[in-house]
Amino acid sequence: MRPTDRVAAPADLAATLAGVRALLLDMDGVLVGKGEPIRGAPEALVRLEAAGIPYRLVTNTSLASRSTLARHLARAGMTIPPERIVSAASASAAYAARVFPGGRLYVLASADARTEFDGSGLRLLRHEEVDRGEPADAVAVGDSTEELTYANLNRAFRLIMDGAVLLAMHKNRWWLTPEGRTLDSGAMVAGLEFATERRARIVGKPSRAFFRAGFDGLAAEVHAAGGARFHHGEVAMVGDDLWNDIFGAQRAGFRGILVLTGKHSRADAVRAAARARGGGRPDAISPSIVEVAAALAG
Known part of the structure; x- marks a missing residue:
């Protein structure tokens, strides 16, 4: 049995993701951590694909080209072609x-x-x-x-x-x-x-233009496949960085889902919410991408 087959999404996460038709995914801290695949991430992507939920990888990584990133992800068990990656x-x-x-x-x-x-x-x-x-x-x-x-x-x-x-x-x-x-x-x-x-x-996250580039790629893919058009409110950003991933995505009109497999913790989210200026709250907090896939794929 795969990890994603036995994971149920928390009720609040499932409610937050209601109506979401596509995802923007960070790489470090969501799919890989410290150079290794995060537990359950490859299976979570398979589950999203099987459910027909499109996604784009949007990463601030600027150490490597998209082709190299795709090869690294493939070695980690995740097949994501370069054209589905937007990098800084x-x-x-x-x-x-x-x-x-x-x-x-x-x-x-x-x-x-x-x-x-x-x-x-x-x-x-x-x-x-x-x-x-x-x-x-x-x-x-x-x-x-x-x-x-x-x-x-x-x-x-x-x-x-x-x-x-x-x-x-x-x-x-x-x-x-x-x-x-x-x-x-x-x-x-x-x-x-x-x-x-x-x-x-x-140019990269948290700029609105960067998130729009990911959204435009998603929209073009869905349109080419004959799917119905969707709007910003039907897209969620899944990331581990409150400031660059979550709050940046929210300012661009997307939902922001913080996962706890990378940089920021639940305690960091509490502190960010208490800041008088520049802070905010994720729309939801998930243990990992596994629970996000479970919530969307059913």
Whole structure:
């Protein structure tokens, strides 16, 4: 018997999800944790598929391309093609191509993540080109321990001071790795904002545009299959991060379901609800994606 076959959804979760026809799913903390599949997650996706509930993976991960993410998920027992993934890196490439067509970008991200910019018509500046004084339309900052060095951040600082726009693939403070809590690139973005006195344009979660990209992909898939159109209120975001996943999704018009298999706990949710400014409440809290699938699939 599979884990999802014997899990019943809590009554309050089932009530909150009533009328939901599609899902936006985070990756880290929902499907995988510390590099390993979360218990029951592969079976939960199978259950959603069998029930005809479409979903999109929306992740702030910017260490890897969508193709690489799909391969990693497949090794963990989850078959999600790259076209069903919206990542902070892919969204940044699409945004930059739209706002700076044919422009020059200085991208601080892994070599694999930078492949998302292939075919965008954008020119990615090399470090030595920046050192020669070549200007940039924008600086895009993602994840990469090799790229987020003092020297490269200083190059980014100079470009921004000379007029380049600062694009943050995301602004996460930290994330969970096999080694434990790990500083994320949001700290570097915040440092550049402080030094340059310029505010970054956040492309990934919690930006409304990022959630809309996931919704648009879902809507197109359902329409192509001949299904009835649905609206934002019929979509729920399932995530482990209160600020980026849950409250960001709610501001974009979706329901927000917090799962307790990743970054934030029930106690964190209580503290967030008590904040005078910037806080909020998830629409529901679920132990994991397993119970969400059980509530939707019946």
